[in-house]
Amino acid sequence: MAEKKRGAQSVLLQNRPRVLSFASMAGPKEAEGPLAGTFDETFEDDTLGEKSWERGEAKMLEHTVDLALSKARVYADAVDAFLGGDLLNQIVSASYTARQLGAPFLGLYGACSTMAESLLLGALLVDGGYADRVVCATCSHFATAERQYRFPLELGNQRTPTAQWTVTGAGATLLGRGEAKGLPLRLTAATIGRVVDRQQTDINNMGAAMAPAAADTLLAHLRDLHRSVQDYDLIVTGDLGCVGYDLMCLLCEQKGVSLDGRYIDCGCEVFSPEQDAHAGGSGCGCSACCLNGWLFGRMLSGEIRRLLFLATGALMSTTTSQQGESIPAIAHAVTLEVEEG
Amino acid sequence: MAEKKRGAQSVLLQNRPRVLSFASMAGPKEAEGPLAGTFDETFEDDTLGEKSWERGEAKMLEHTVDLALSKARVYADAVDAFLGGDLLNQIVSASYTARQLGAPFLGLYGACSTMAESLLLGALLVDGGYADRVVCATCSHFATAERQYRFPLELGNQRTPTAQWTVTGAGATLLGRGEAKGLPLRLTAATIGRVVDRQQTDINNMGAAMAPAAADTLLAHLRDLHRSVQDYDLIVTGDLGCVGYDLMCLLCEQKGVSLDGRYIDCGCEVFSPEQDAHAGGSGCGCSACCLNGWLFGRMLSGEIRRLLFLATGALMSTTTSQQGESIPAIAHAVTLEVEEG
Numbered sequence: 001m002a003e004k005k006r007g008a009q010s011v012l013l014q015n016r017p018r019v020l021s022f023a024s025m026a027g028p029k030e031a032e033g034p035l036a037g038t039f040d041e042t043f044e045d046d047t048l049g050e051k052s053w054e055r056g057e058a059k060m061l062e063h064t065v066d067l068a069l070s071k072a073r074v075y076a077d078a079v080d081a082f083l084g085g086d087l088l089n090q091i092v093s094a095s096y097t098a099r100q101l102g103a104p105f106l107g108l109y110g111a112c113s114t115m116a117e118s119l120l121l122g123a124l125l126v127d128g129g130y131a132d133r134v135v136c137a138t139c140s141h142f143a144t145a146e147r148q149y150r151f152p153l154e155l156g157n158q159r160t161p162t163a164q165w166t167v168t169g170a171g172a173t174l175l176g177r178g179e180a181k182g183l184p185l186r187l188t189a190a191t192i193g194r195v196v197d198r199q200q201t202d203i204n205n206m207g208a209a210m211a212p213a214a215a216d217t218l219l220a221h222l223r224d225l226h227r228s229v230q231d232y233d234l235i236v237t238g239d240l241g242c243v244g245y246d247l248m249c250l251l252c253e254q255k256g257v258s259l260d261g262r263y264i265d266c267g268c269e270v271f272s273p274e275q276d277a278h279a280g281g282s283g284c285g286c287s288a289c290c291l292n293g294w295l296f297g298r299m300l301s302g303e304i305r306r307l308l309f310l311a312t313g314a315l316m317s318t319t320t321s322q323q324g325e326s327i328p329a330i331a332h333a334v335t336l337e338v339e340e341g
Numbered sequence: 342m343a344e345k346k347r348g349a350q351s352v353l354l355q356n357r358p359r360v361l362s363f364a365s366m367a368g369p370k371e372a373e374g375p376l377a378g379t380f381d382e383t384f385e386d387d388t389l390g391e392k393s394w395e396r397g398e399a400k401m402l403e404h405t406v407d408l409a410l411s412k413a414r415v416y417a418d419a420v421d422a423f424l425g426g427d428l429l430n431q432i433v434s435a436s437y438t439a440r441q442l443g444a445p446f447l448g449l450y451g452a453c454s455t456m457a458e459s460l461l462l463g464a465l466l467v468d469g470g471y472a473d474r475v476v477c478a479t480c481s482h483f484a485t486a487e488r489q490y491r492f493p494l495e496l497g498n499q500r501t502p503t504a505q506w507t508v509t510g511a512g513a514t515l516l517g518r519g520e521a522k523g524l525p526l527r528l529t530a531a532t533i534g535r536v537v538d539r540q541q542t543d544i545n546n547m548g549a550a551m552a553p554a555a556a557d558t559l560l561a562h563l564r565d566l567h568r569s570v571q572d573y574d575l576i577v578t579g580d581l582g583c584v585g586y587d588l589m590c591l592l593c594e595q596k597g598v599s600l601d602g603r604y605i606d607c608g609c610e611v612f613s614p615e616q617d618a619h620a621g622g623s624g625c626g627c628s629a630c631c632l633n634g635w636l637f638g639r640m641l642s643g644e645i646r647r648l649l650f651l652a653t654g655a656l657m658s659t660t661t662s663q664q665g666e667s668i669p670a671i672a673h674a675v676t677l678e679v680e681e682g
Contacts (some may be wrong), residue, residue, distance in 0.1 A: 192445035316433070
């Protein structure tokens, strides 16, 4: 049984759940970006041949989960739980994926923090012996997110400089028990985030809304586990973008924590400046497809041995934004480590 | 460490997490129904004095969580995790409650199955030693749900006979470790549901969409744990309503399982036939406020010693319904037992 210190948001996972496999898919814009070669599959048609973008998004997630399972040669009926969610109302992409997969399903909503939330809960289920194999997955799609959260694409609206570009992409991680055969990658610690809201109301500046939550969770993680930034080869936030990135550095510095040289943000990495994504990439799929390809790849190549994956989510809805509410944000963190044998 | 049988959806919780306290709130229509005396608080003004129904819904959930904590004399900073969600897009009621509470937050989306999903995951966190105290809570509101899922209330649309009435209500359960002081109520087993979709497309007949999922989870629960209906004093579904109730009985009978005399549905109980709720109550708040008042009360009075709480959710969105998709449904189950001392 795990031990939990009062007031702590973090736990060490005694049985160190293992990454059995991972997979990622990304859309046409992402396939032209700096991480082009790191996705398992990319596609040109952003409907994936379906009759709507929404069906296309679900197909992308379904296929990414299938890819992760097939890499580990695990059949769907050997999956004890699928933990996932997405940005669409009522997380329909994840629900349709769960319908196709047939595995027990735990639907999550953490906005763009969903990849970390699913890994965190999935790892606890495995660590505690409640599951042998869990799939943790999420996705986002530029076209479905734009029309749900902002404007119809056909309107051709101008974007503000702080706006981010929702990544069309998906990522899936298959986690299993520590003693299982798999990759030399383990999930060893997790920190559950708190909702932080600094009264930011501009829905075209998600980075500024989410950076305080990212800083809050990082500081809680370091405090709870008596760690420093130097204990990590890399700290990776989900989709703060360049505005949020700078704010995150500043907020941590104000607390005496320097991130210099060990911190990147997936939103800043997924597109090049020439791709006109303004403040960078965003969406559940942003950190999901970066982790389940590029970042795990860098870990397997020996470049990174210990990584803190800190995905961030902005929890507003269009209704609450229209009602003038500020944007609550959250960040969840998981520690991933290379461990041979 | 728990033991998990391959292919099983259910686990027995070795450390038998304890219900430390519970609380419920309900709106004006519910306060006129058969369960009137069982809620901790009811209110007349369905905005709860706020400027919008949405703010009112969040206030209701916030207050219900506060009530549960104050009954157990637990401060918010001693809560290791708040697990919750609701019916609104991006689960904003739960997010705002998490913002006010300040505790680590795990956002869930299981539609009307959320009370069971939050109890299930919360209990696993406590059972595994990852948390000492967790709050599991959810809510729904007739006015916010109607305008989000169906029509503006001002339109005065006619309702079909199979339509259900979204309960304005909230429920919160505080779970703690088995050895903690608290009520003689424990959560002893849990079954994670699978998505079941029988190609039902009528969004005014949620009961028919959800009954197959309820039957699937009940049968999995009985099979996994080698139990029969007779092992329970009462099996309670969330919000199938009278159409879904009959279907649930039929589907179980077809599999050789008779529910006769030991099965009720919160959606059938919360309103009287005179209240013109058509097929019955629905919404996350329906099963949540019935469990966290009426049902726990019946357990504490000795009337029910072992109860299976089986909340059901319909996972469609308005977008997918408009696109002609059928309704995926899910049900999660938890076993609650009276255990003195």
